Amino acid sequence: MSELDRYLQAATRDNTRRSYRAAIEHFEGSWGGFLPATADSIARYLVAYAGELSINTLKLRLSALAQWHNSQGFADPTKAPVVRKVFKGIRALHPAQEKQAEPLQLQHLEQAVAWLEQEAQTAQSADNQPVLLRAKRDTALILLGFWRGFRSDELCRLQIEHVQASAGAGITLYLPRSKSDRDNLGKTYQTPALQRLCPVQAYIDWISAAALVRGPVFRGIDRWGHLSEEGLHANSVIPLLRQALERAGIPAEHYTSHSLRRGFATWAHQSGWDLKSLMSYVGWKDMKSAMRYVDANPFPVMPRIVEKPVIS
Structure with missing residues (x-):
């Protein structure tokens, strides 16, 4: 060539x-x-x-x-x-009927993370490394996907070299390119540490458990607990998310990888974020794109568990 x-x-x-x-x-x-x-x-x-x-x-x-x-x-x-x-x-x-992912509700996020944490504790006690690694990976992926509003391909392209996480403070993630970055200029994203459902601690726990120092953040894990050298494919995020939710007793057939993004957008909207702040944080360029993600029938008022993240 x-x-x-x-x-x-x-x-x-x-x-x-x-x-x-x-x-x-x-x-x-x-x-x-x-x-x-x-x-x-x-x-x-x-x-x-x-x-x-x-x-x-x-x-x-x-x-x-x-x-x-x-x-x-x-x-x-x-x-x-x-x-x-x-x-x-x-x-x-033949007018198009736009299909939208079901937004992941905060109570379901809490339920799934609690189940995954219990899985990790049980696996650690039983010295079951494959189950421990999957639970840690899935927790980090789901919490980062939700609180950062990442698409599945963005999660799968995260590289350890481009992530800086500080326990109790926050996490900075750099993506050299993304769907909304048409000119491939790269963009840096930031998210603070939270008191609970913390994506920063979940990331640190996963990287530590997997002993990863470079390469893709999220990888496949075989039944013996061996990690793939390659990052997860974007198409694998939907079954991964659904399996985690179903294990936690949550009906998951209507959830997709966009459920994390829509769930965060709806939570932020309900928590009083103005549309301009939400668009800047998630990375939407136009109002029409943002409004497609904000649930038209919002959830009941949810407890505030995080101050508005720093907008990058």
Whole structure:
């Protein structure tokens, strides 16, 4: 790969590249389309999957097809009037019903963490290292994900070298890139230590128990207690969270990794945070994005267990 190709490839995120590749394969393989495509064929492709695929998925397919034609030097057929008109008609006849993760309620967070702490104590007494490590890891991941409002991919890309934690004080986390950091400038996040449900102490306990000094913060653990050298994949956060909640006796089928982010946003909203402070803390750039995460039917008033974290 040439230096030029290497930089061009770095300009597109891995997840986007995989999604676009799958979209092109679907157009050619599943539907039987030909590339370069005509505007008419793309319009017929949209019609074929109008009632089957969501609006967002169809939009992603159009973006992938547009990117392929542009990168290959062909005119972009997705901009043709017939394609735009068909897509507009699909939106009118198949309006998107946005699915949102159930926000993790504070009482469920407390219940899950209490269960995980009990698991860790029992495992330590029984010298069961695999269970001890999983309990410590899951506690740290859930508490950091909640109080920092991180996405699953952000949690999975945390590196020990980029984290500074001080017991009883706070934690500073640096992410070289994230979904909201389109220019890859990097961003530093801070969260204070809490009297209970403390993400700082949970992080320190996990790193100490796992004897980690560098590399990914959150890793896979096999049944013998061996840690993976690689970080967890973002897709593994949902089953990890659900399993932890279910072990604590909490129905978890409606929870996803975004439940941590939405749970924090709803808690902050109920605790009196103004929208501007919430947007700055979590990293939302526009009000529409923030309002999607703030529960329209907020929880009963929750006890304040933390002062407003320092906004980075």
